[in-house]
Amino acid sequence: MNNGQMGHCSPDKRLAAVCGLFCPACTLFIGTNEDPERLKMLAMRLQLPVEELKCYGCWSDKRSFYCREKCKMTKCAAEKGIRFCGQCTEYPCVELKAFQVQMPHRIELWKSQERIKEVGYEKWYAEMIELYSCTECHTINSAYDMACRKCGTTPSCNYVRLHKDDINQQSSKLMLQV
Numbered sequence: 039m040n041n042g043q044m045g046h047c048s049p050d051k052r053l054a055a056v057c058g059l060f061c062p063a064c065t066l067f068i069g070t071n072e073d074p075e076r077l078k079m080l081a082m083r084l085q086l087p088v089e090e091l092k093c094y095g096c097w098s099d100k101r102s103f104y105c106r107e108k109c110k111m112t113k114c115a116a117e118k119g120i121r122f123c124g125q126c127t128e129y130p131c132v133e134l135k136a137f138q139v140q141m142p143h144r145i146e147l148w149k150s151q152e153r154i155k156e157v158g159y160e161k162w163y164a165e166m167i168e169l170y171s172c173t174e175c176h177t178i179n180s181a182y183d184m185a186c187r188k189c190g191t192t193p194s195c196n197y198v199r200l201h202k203d204d205i206n207q208q209s210s211k212l213m214l215q216v
Contacts, residue, residue, distance in 0.1 A: 056112050057109075060150075063143070063178055066102045096112060111123055124151030150166075173191065178195075
């Protein structure tokens, strides 16, 4: 990675999650590849070893504990011989529906699956870079970065601009549960 700026990178299938998430905008991916302090903070909050949080993408050899142990979509897709959930005859299944409503960074899963079907993962990938990039410095941010993690621009990206209220509301609920 080059400081979170992926504007000139070609699409990497390992970073296009089966569920429709864009791995480079994942806080664990960012922590693993660019911001080890972020990963340490998350490890302390979750009371897990840093090594358990490291992730290089949905289809990589090194995935976080969540993607390895809790995610059922990757295994299901592999068993069915498909690349994305939207290619499944059971889409959207109960598992994917439950997954989608749990966290604010999953708000656009249905839209992502539709775009992948409509334009292919390569064009969708370019759209995701645009959606999660800071308009000023072009750094890819996560849905939880309200300000750009490099230059401080607010909002950090168009995803946050579009979903700020939902992110804040759901994040508040999650903080009450901790």
